[in-house]
Amino acid sequence: MTSYVALLRGVNLGKRQLKMEDLRRIAGDLGLENPSTYIASGNLLFASEKSETALKSALEASLAAHMGAPVGVMIRTAAEMAAVAAACPFDVPGNRAVAIFLDAPPPADAAEHAKNQANEEIALGGRELYVHYPDGQGPSKLGLPAAAKGTARNMNTVAKLAELAMGKA
Structure with missing residues (x-):
């Protein structure tokens, strides 16, 4: 059994509301073991014997049916x-x-294609982009085309999710 984290993209922003109890129920209905959530921004922790690809597909299909619109899911x-x-x-x-989670490695030139970059720093990861926002993320106008289908979590959240997920192992 493998412990996983699913990171949902674009939920609980504006009208795209997803109750975490619904997310846990959906995970349970899919047969995911010990589903739990962390904060209300679409972070699901669970265990499964299924592959990342199968989990992503099942979660995206169930979430789309529940939400009435596609919901991107990154699995780690x-x-x-x-x-x-x-x-x-x-x-x-x-x-x-922040770490911006992607499905595939970011293009080598991802930082070069940044739009409206001021003092933000960008670094490439395996299937992530890292961004440092010296003045905070809120006032930033940074646009990263390579991150368009990704989902970001600040490093405090990433560290807590890693700790929680390791505890499910």
Whole structure:
């Protein structure tokens, strides 16, 4: 049995509301073991013997049916989540840096195609982009085309998800 984290894209923003109790129920209906959530931004922890691809497909289909619109899902094992937390290249407070989770490795030139970059720093990860927002993420106008289908979590959240997921192992 493998411990996983599913990161949902674009839920609980504006009218796209998903109750975490509904997310846990959906996970349970899919046969995922010990589903739990962390904060109300679409972070699901669970265990399964299924592959990442099968889990992503099943969760996206069930969430689309529930929400009436597509919901992107990024899946990481507990070990992968811990590696993402450890690999952050920025030695800054966790609320000033994010990991943007992607389905595939970011293009080597992802940072070169950034739009409206001010003082933000960008670094490439395995299947992530890391961004340091010295002035905070809220006022930033940074646009990263490579991140268009990804989902971001600040490094405090990434570290907590890694800790929780490792506890499910």
